[in-house]
Amino acid sequence: xxxxxxxxPRMARTRPPRSVGRLISxxxxxxxxxxxxxxxxxxxxxxxxFSFNDYQGKFNFIWNGFTIDxxxxxxxxxxxxxxxxxxxxxxxxxxxxxxxxGTLMGLALTRYDFRGRGPMNALIFLPMATPEIVMGSSLLTxxxxxxxxxxxxxxxxxxFYPLGLxxxxxxxxxxxxxxxxxxxxxxxAGFDRHLEEAAMDLGADEWTTFRKVxxxxxxxxxxxxxxxxxxxxxxxxxxxxxxSGTTNxxxxxxxxxxxxxxPVQINIVGTIIFVLAVGGVAxxxxxxxxxxxxxxx
Amino acid sequence: MxxxxxxxxxxxxxxxxxxxxxxxxxxGSPTAEGVTAVxxxxxxxxxxxxxxxxxxxxxxxxxxxxMIGGFEQPTFGRIELxxxxxxxxxxxxxxxxxxxxxxxxxxxxxxxxxxxxxxxxRKVPIAExxxxxxxxxxxxxxxxxxxxxxxxxxxxxxxxxxxxxxxxNKPAVLLLDEPLGALDLKLRRQMQVELKRIQEEVGIxxxxxxxxxxxxxxxxxxIAVMNRGRYEQLGDPEVLYERPRTRFVAGFLGVSNLLPxxxxxxxxxxxxxxxxxxxxxxVPTTVLEDQSGSVAVGVRPEKIRMHxxxxxxxxxxxxxxxxxxxxxYIGVSTQYIVRMADGRRVTVYEQNVERATKSELWKTGEQxxxxxxxxxCxxxxxxxxxxxxxxxxxxxxx
Numbered sequence: 257x258x259x260x261x262x263x264x265p266r267m268a269r270t271r272p273p274r275s276v277g278r279l280i281s282x283x284x285x286x287x288x289x290x291x292x293x294x295x296x297x298x299x300x301x302x303x304x305x306f307s308f309n310d311y312q313g314k315f316n317f318i319w320n321g322f323t324i325d326x327x328x329x330x331x332x333x334x335x336x337x338x339x340x341x342x343x344x345x346x347x348x349x350x351x352x353x354x355x356x357x358g359t360l361m362g363l364a365l366t367r368y369d370f371r372g373r374g375p376m377n378a379l380i381f382l383p384m385a386t387p388e389i390v391m392g393s394s395l396l397t398x399x400x401x402x403x404x405x406x407x408x409x410x411x412x413x414x415x416f417y418p419l420g421l422x423x424x425x426x427x428x429x430x431x432x433x434x435x436x437x438x439x440x441x442x443x444x445a446g447f448d449r450h451l452e453e454a455a456m457d458l459g460a461d462e463w464t465t466f467r468k469v470x471x472x473x474x475x476x477x478x479x480x481x482x483x484x485x486x487x488x489x490x491x492x493x494x495x496x497x498x499x500s501g502t503t504n505x506x507x508x509x510x511x512x513x514x515x516x517x518x519p520v521q522i523n524i525v526g527t528i529i530f531v532l533a534v535g536g537v538a539x540x541x542x543x544x545x546x547x548x549x550x551x552x553x
Numbered sequence: 554m555x556x557x558x559x560x561x562x563x564x565x566x567x568x569x570x571x572x573x574x575x576x577x578x579x580x581g582s583p584t585a586e587g588v589t590a591v592x593x594x595x596x597x598x599x600x601x602x603x604x605x606x607x608x609x610x611x612x613x614x615x616x617x618x619x620m621i622g623g624f625e626q627p628t629f630g631r632i633e634l635x636x637x638x639x640x641x642x643x644x645x646x647x648x649x650x651x652x653x654x655x656x657x658x659x660x661x662x663x664x665x666x667x668x669x670x671x672x673x674x675r676k677v678p679i680a681e682x683x684x685x686x687x688x689x690x691x692x693x694x695x696x697x698x699x700x701x702x703x704x705x706x707x708x709x710x711x712x713x714x715x716x717x718x719x720x721x722n723k724p725a726v727l728l729l730d731e732p733l734g735a736l737d738l739k740l741r742r743q744m745q746v747e748l749k750r751i752q753e754e755v756g757i758x759x760x761x762x763x764x765x766x767x768x769x770x771x772x773x774x775x776i777a778v779m780n781r782g783r784y785e786q787l788g789d790p791e792v793l794y795e796r797p798r799t800r801f802v803a804g805f806l807g808v809s810n811l812l813p814x815x816x817x818x819x820x821x822x823x824x825x826x827x828x829x830x831x832x833x834x835x836v837p838t839t840v841l842e843d844q845s846g847s848v849a850v851g852v853r854p855e856k857i858r859m860h861x862x863x864x865x866x867x868x869x870x871x872x873x874x875x876x877x878x879x880x881x882y883i884g885v886s887t888q889y890i891v892r893m894a895d896g897r898r899v900t901v902y903e904q905n906v907e908r909a910t911k912s913e914l915w916k917t918g919e920q921x922x923x924x925x926x927x928x929x930c931x932x933x934x935x936x937x938x939x940x941x942x943x944x945x946x947x948x949x950x951x
Contacts, residue, residue: 448655448657451659453651454651458645459675460670473661
């Protein structure tokens, strides 16, 4: 039967003529994309590759062969372990404090109408907009000023001066809060208030409502904010340099050491931070499904 | 049945008062600024009743419901639930549950956990939670949906889950805020029947907010028709339809012909009213309330019969001459617009029982006599609440 079925006449296939424009439209996007990604990733790749360099002398500049010697002693350099401990401590504490405060501020600024809400919303951007070097020097002035007349009798010594871990913490919490507020606000803006009313309607008091409904729903935003705060804190150099006094964080330590040496440990610690950061972001993306606000229609 | 489930006393809510949320004046009378959403409402809802608050948007019906639920605090007045003053209690301390307009299902919890939410808050044993949740999903005809997330069910299903989530707590009163508003017409009709069935099955008092007159009439035992923060009339659906007392109610529930008239004396249980074109119509004195000032005599379009000018109207009927200016065939009936001598237009619905083909229908330009029984008349005060501009438009929305 099939043999008797008449075939439709074959259509002459028309092909657009090859042209330069067509070549460009075909290849331009992939090539440009590859270039852009390369531009972003090559420095990181260099850092990772050179962490395996069997370098000679003090400076890890010239490729001299593969070794995992460095990775066997990743923190072996005077002052390095202490600076990493400080950096981690500051990053964790400042992230925790700024995430809690920033989340509450983000909720309040989105939810409630109160006197000064408008100016507050604008002020929250100031620490992000101010150049770090200005922020650092003004913080230093503020901290030192606390030890000088007329404040020296009012503010106990040790609060802001001498400079140390606590002044770095204050500075980091301050600039982190802004980023947390902005991130959390984006998430809260899409939040349906009726969900909280529904929870209260069903017998949940304010705290239970927050715990069972509000927090779970804004959690992806809060996690994103915390990751951002952590990464800002752990690699901050400019502000930290002004307010650290004699305390070393990892970036400060690197800055100090490169005048005399460039040990492979810098690459190794950098690689570890990079891997942890990428892992953290990947994990939160997989779990939270991104920071897109959830809406019920 | 006689027990009162909800009693509102002088309940008032104003928004945007400069003095803050609470009343600036002692009796809650309006201050210079602010909008009065609910204006000194007194209302009693009986136990086991299906009660509807019906009105256009902005009439204060949702605000009233939210005050009963505890989501808004009244500016003035008192709310009692089964005899207990709950005016200042937070939502979680009131024995009422709400079905929200957009369902407000928790997107991060499964259907089971959504329904179980209220029971878990009250520390009900787990075995009982499981039993009651599955019973409730059975009642709303969603068994087997326990593990779905709200994003994985349809609008109609979400509506049922929201209902189950509220009913599982066995509240004294269930508040429903336009719960069918987001559903399409067919599903809405189906859910109306369903809601009524569920209400009869569980025997809980329902307070239902809607702007859809048909929805309210289908389901309710009693309806309060609200306008501008007050209810204009309260009663059974039939009474509201047959004997509307205000222009607003007459226009909001169905289509009405309202003819401005002046009273011309009473005799034999009937009052005579003179219309604008000089015709006198009779109205039973039983439908007269204490209407004062200028009034309008009303009659529903389907109560009017039409006959030719050389025929006599049935004895005792009110009759009125006019010219047909428009005829639209709607299938089940034909809608005519008849212009009276004074230019006023009257709408008439004629069932297509005897006349059905085009040649048998009345034609534009024909002279006719409209006749209707005085018993179908009602009288409303003129001036009062403004009637919705176009009745047809409202019906189309419904």
